[in-house]
Amino acid sequence: MTDIFGTERMRATVLAAWTASPARFREDANAEEDFALGGYRDRLIVELAQNAADAALRAGVPGRLRLTLRDGVLTAANTGAPLDATGVEGLSTLRVSGKRDESGSIGRFGVGFAAVVSVCDEPMVASRATGAVRWSRAETAAIVAGEPALAAELGARGGHVPLLRLPFEVEPVAIPDGFDTVVRLPLRDAAVERAVRRMLDETGPALPLAMPALAHIEIEAGDETRTVTADGWRVVEESGVFGPEQVAELFADRPTEERARPGWLVRWAVPAEHGELPKDVAPVVHAPTPSDEPLDLPALLIATFPLATDRRHVASGPLTDFLVERAAETYLRLLASLPKTPRLLDLVPGLMGKAELDAAIRRAILRRLPDTPLLPAISPPADADAGEGTHGAAESEAPYVVAGREASVVAGPAEFLAKIAHVVPGLLPAGWASRHPALTTLGVRRVELSDVIDLLSGEAVEDATPAWWRSLYEVMPADDREALGAVPVPLADGRLVRGPRGTLMLTESSSLDSSLLGPLGLRIVHPEAAHPLLLRLGAAEATPRSVLEDPLTRATVSESVDSADPEPVAQAVLALVDAAGLSAGEAPWLSALALRGADGELYPAGELLLGEGSLAKLIDPGVPFGVAAPDLVERYGPRVLSAAGVLDGFAVVNDDDVLLDPDECDHDLDAEDEWLDAILDLLPDADVPPVAREFTAIRDLEYVADWPSALALLSRPPLRAALQPLRALVNGEIVEVPSYTAWWLSRHEVLDGRRPTSLRLPSGDPLLYGLYGDAPTGVDETALALMGVRTTLADLLASHGGPDELLDLLADPSLEVDRAQLRSLWMALAAVEPSRVAPPTAVRAVLNGEIVVADADDGHPVGGNGGPVPEGLAAAGGPVVAEAPDLLPLVASRPLVLAPFDLAEALSELLDLPVIGEEVTGEITSSGVERPVPAQVRSLVPSAPSSYVEHAELTVDGVVVPWRFHEGMVHASGVEGLARGLAWASGQWSDRLAVAALLRDPQAVPLLLAEADLDG
Template sequence: MFDTDRLRETVLAAWTASPARFREDANAEEDFALGGYRDRLVVELAQNAADAALRAGVPGRLRLTLAGGVLLAANTGAPLDAAGVEGLSTLRVSGKKGETGAAGRFGVGFAAVVSVSDAPAIASRETGGVRWSREETAALVAARPELAAELAGREGHVPLLRLPFDDDALHVPDGFDTIVRLPLRDDAAERAVRRMLEEAGPALPLAMPALEVVEVEVGGEVRAISAEGWHVVAESGTFGPDQVAELFADRPTEERARPYWEVRWAAGGAGAVPRVVHAPTPSDEPLDLPAVLIATFPMTTDRRHVAPGPLTDFLVARAAEAYVRLMGELPATPALLDLVPGLMGKGPLDAAIRGEIVRMLPPTPLLPTVSGDVVPGAEARAVAGPAEFLALVADMVPGLLPAGWASRHPGLATLGVRRVELADVVDMLSGEAVEDKGPSWWRSLYEALPADDLEALGALPVPLADGRLVRGPRGTLVLSQESGSLDPALLAPLGLRIVHPDAVHPLLLRLGAAEATPRAVLEDPLTHAAVAESLDSADPEPVAQAVLALVQAAGLTAGEAPWLAELALRGADGELYPAGELLLSGGSLAGLIDPEVPFGVAAPDLVEKYGANVLAATGVLDGFAVVNDEDVLLDPAECDHELDLEDEWLEAVLDLLPELDVPPVAREFTAVRDLEYVADWASALPLLARPPLRAALRPLRLLVAGETVEVPSYTAWWLSRHPVLGGSRPAALRLPTGDPLLFGLYGDAPAVVDDEALTMIGVRSSLDALLAAHGGPEELLDLLADPAIEVDRAQLRALWIALAAVDPGRVSPPEAVRAVLKGQVTVADVDDGAVVVEAPDLLALVEDRPLVLAPFDLAEALSEVLDLPLAGEAVTGAVTSSGTERPVAPEVRSLLPAAPATYVEHDELLVDGRPVPWRFFEGRVHASGVEGLARGLAWAAGQWGDRLAVAALLRDPARVPLLLAEADLDPVASL
């Protein structure tokens, strides 16, 4: 039992002696109950239970039960004693003074019960119990006249915790040592208690480690709360006299009597914990870190906030040190980055703690490396990629973090970790770090590499079959199944960059390596260079063997790779020749070549080992060698296949085309080479006219400004310019079955090949084809100007008709023309007065000149083509005699409806002083005699073809009906 009577009398006497003291106690209790401790009931009950367990040295256990409007709090530990009763019944006087590790240290926590209950009670199994009562306290105060006025002014509110009463009725449950009973004031108080019980969590046992478990029972359901699963780091110590004087200078006296400090961090457990500083009970100081901080911070009088000052600064530094230690003790996984704080805090204290932690983290060894070390953030490197890849490059990247650490987490930057990009890691794969790595290691690396950024892998080292290590897969060759029979050692003389078979991986192909099919190896620039330099090599034999093996494996045919003709090969005489200057003994070309041409014969052992087809594909001449190419740009700087007169052919082709901004392109180019060395054309031409060589004769199709245009192929052009047909050029001959109009102009081509083949190489087939060809009209004019060539008058007229249709822009004016002079066909210089006759009445005026005669309606066009004057431009043509105007007979007008009504009859018609039979001059017909009149009227009427009929009519008018009847019988086409 406790001496509660003495305590009550002492307090009542003090109040009576000083009513102000009563008012002070009442105000203080009200402030604590309704202010700083209004929502701390569960925390304060847990704090008392933890301190009891600590004093008794037993595991702390607290059971909170809400039932029937009563909250019961049963706990284990030291029982209530007289000092405890006195502490509970006073304000700001703790009975735990000097207890290291005690949660309660201010002596006001129990005041929290007043916020929900007017009759709290507490009892221990061994020592009994006490209670407090607002009603009974009010009655005792009211009985003192000195306090009546104070009581009336407070509306009956009294400091109930100041007057304790003995209580023998409270029962302590089995398994517990002490119980607190709180009859709840009303429904609002019960709701508040229920809320506080629901919010109770791991913060209680974490802040009060002496309390192992807290059990909460509400509505028959029990929930256990513990610190299990939380990682806790604690630091503590005591202050010496000098530190107390320095750090506690601004703190109350009783705080200076507790010269010890403690900092505790907890992280990683389950359950919601308020993100506030615990000192050790929850405060209102925000702490936005993923860990719980419990520390003996000095508090302001409301017990809600940490008081600033030197003691707080000291504890901030200790808290930062403990936090860094906590991070070091937690599992070293990327989740650790979530504990790295940013600089922005939720309040001054939060910001101060964060700042200290951030300052301390970079030099602290916290981060695991792939090699097993733990390094500070400043020495760590983060690389994105799978674990297998990181393990392979760990030796090259000091401080390399394991997989999963290369995220964009801001904690990496705070720790000072440097991100290393994949391209930088690739750059590190060099020198001594990789000199002992074998091809299999490199393949493992390619397998593990993150291949989502191919650009970053462009400089990836690649081990070659010859032992070299080169930078970048581009330009390397990966042996394929197709080339599996090729020995890398055989290909070594070519200097190729062949990937070591043990290092081959599909990634290399994605990065630009080429699949080393025999064709791909042949097209490699290094193979080209080896072939080009083989003749100058001291020992070209290894290069020749490698290339011939590739050609054999690739199945190349003759002409597919014309550049191979430069390959140095042995001839039968033991000398070295370019392959293109060797003949196959017994080949079809050997008998056609001029014996004086310096060709060699391929060595028999080469023919035996590789076969004629392989040697022919390499450029050795069996039959005619063919050059095949694609997408050929017809530009003098680009088009060079080392063909005879190729530049002249190109110039001739470009002359056929209009001026272009972009050179034309031949999608497919085929040409026969070595034509200049042929001696036996009678045997050679049939070979060229047969497939596959015949394809080289066909016109070349060019893409010109988006359209397809045909031009002579190189082979056809070359043959057309050389005497390959019986000693004559094909362009000087015509097909025996060709156009009769070309007879006499060209000799007949011998029938050594078919007509189509002859036509393709330039043999003339028809007049139309000749005139349509480039330079064809000029060629025809040159032939007509050759006196040695005979042309009859009918043939000449047909040729003039055809030439009249030619565009004058395609023709250069001739110096001589084939003309008619005084009835004879002759060749005349244009300076001899040759004219083109455009009207029949001018013939008599120019009969002493060379005349170009064609249908009068073509005269003007022919004049432009030949650049010759018309007859009317060479003479005046004026009528110089006088005559009599006569009417035209009606019978004539019936035959010539468009004839003029009159004409001028002359006894002797003179034009330019010369007698002529007729003249149509200035719209009038002048004539002397019947024949002249008939011609003049027919010409004037536009019916020149009826001139003979008109003459007959004029001689015998009685024949008009018969002539008209004959005209009616003319076919429709002639009308």
């Protein structure tokens, strides 16, 4: 067998060196062991692939590698240049690569084959064209053991020798068809076989991507066969050669042989369907084979980074810094080459790296990203040439690629984005408006919908047609109503306003002529821009009622009298009133509408009368009203004109939630402020002004001349509702007070020239007879009562000011009151709370048997009962209230207020008058004899006292009186006095006449008792 590789010479040379210096033997053994167990411990497949790639590159053929694991043996068959003596020498040495001068080769350190030492003790390499070579740990150990110079060192190492320093020639072996070289590795044990199986499973496309010369890797392990290629990956790379100056600068800290290969390469690769890296591609930097430097990006980086001596980490220094910058530039080229879809954002690195190199690469990329054109805009950036046209060109996607700083995103459908592209520079298509953090990293501006609405009010839309605006509304995202509330709206008069609220939109059901509405100054949406979205955002459908209720219509109506040409306004408003079917009083503000009168002058509608209307027949001809022009009446009819405020009948003011406050309540009604003061006096005090939920009043009452006819109208529906009490909310409770209309009528002579409050219903309370006149018949009594016509004494006294009114009437000597009526009135007044009454200056009383009106201070009569004071009638003092009958003789010459005795104290307080007992001492000034009360009296009056004091002549305060009940004892003279005293003392005053009869005729007791039994 011919030694074509010179293995014998190589062995002799190595042995000579070892024996000459056993330390050299030890150094070689330690170095091989360090590489096998350290930097290359799990790089077996990578190193086999690397040698295959270099062989293919050297031969200029497509690289192909087949890895087969079977029966505990791993074989690696590859195409390319065969093994030669230089190659064997490279494999049998450490740190001496035979590929030093080969451009493009992956192997460069001369230590990669040491990876086989970790799995095998008998490796072999054979080439079809040249032969085979093998290495053997056992044979090497035997040779070393035969060298005495090495015996001590071999013993110190426990027999462990370098495996790859002594090559052995071997007979040619069979090479698989289609391959040129095979590496055969009998695996050391089962554990090693499992490790190799794992390495085969982890072999992925990173190898052919790092070694482009290696086109295919076939893997056969057990029953599984698969092929690994670089297909389906998008690759971008940059490379170059350093000049002498760059080499001196960048390689100053690198070994000598690295300087001999001054080329550099950066290659990035991502799966064509870029997303996460496949599981069989380690997320590490490849330099160009895998390192231990993590790279937390969904892309594969292959670069000629300088490695540290452990061959697993990138060495820091100027060369690494240079390659980091090139890696960033190349990465941006990769991103620029990818399809412009939102998936591109997944390739934008985050801020935090997993290690120093990863962080450096990220920083270099992130510095460049915001200014690198990567994103597909459907509109140009602000400083780009937008081309011709605005709206039409912007609505189709243009081929703009913009940098992140120039880009904007807006949330919304594609159709909407196409519409707004010309107002949002650098606008990205739909799908890019996600909350992806990469958009912030890229510097993309997020434009909110409210900002877009602001932009739509600028110069970019000045020439937009109403139809264009409608097409915009059609595609707008309608879920953010707050933002859309300011969307521009084109009007029929050519204006563009902000926001649909306050605009009116004509619809198919509106049946309105926009040209007719022009004089009203309304904000009518242009018919070609009308869209349902505007209604949802606050626009009102332009119905006759909504147009009338529009604030601009109201303003135009209120200003129409001062307008130079109010006729078009009047025509528009009257047509709307007709179409809306309004009734009189439904829109009281229309009374300000300027209309022509029959005299050709302009009047507010509320100051015009229908010539044949009912109100025209009721009012004084001299009042300041005009008469509607006959042609207006003929054209629009009485119904429309009265609905517009022209007075046919009484005008009705209707209002809601009226604040009953002098500064707020103003309906231009006669004496409205006086009415408000009056009802506020009736209402309880409150921290906030009362509120009337509903307010209804009749206008122009002050101009009525024919009150009988007017009252006939006011007392019937619907006007009668204005007479109903006003319901005011005070302190959370409802309180009723007189309505304005009822109050006004009550204060004016509207009933046969008299105020309603001076009259009573013909069917009213008899106790009021003589004090009030009878109201005229023919008017509804309920309506009369609401106007203030008096009904019953109880209602009068319960009303505000009613007790004072009754006392004033009783103090009027021109009015006649009979004695029984007067007694009933005093009884009713005694029940009134004194705080509600002002003490009268004159009272109706009884003086010497005559009913008179007497001065409250001195009792001087100021009038008789319905006339002058009877002749010779004079009072000896002021009026008093009688509280006991035995004292009446003491004040016989003073006016007496007479009522049941138990009401005396109440009347005294109410009228601020003394009772008799406060004016006289009541002292008994005569003497008498105590006598027993006849037994017959006690049978009739069981509670009568048992005795009394009989006086021949009883005097009290010097006045002769028939009886006196004093300190629990009856004093009397005569039968009549005794009878009254006993009846009063026993509390049976009404039986006084019966007691007197009994005292005169004791035999009459049975008959009197029988009569008493008949009492009710």
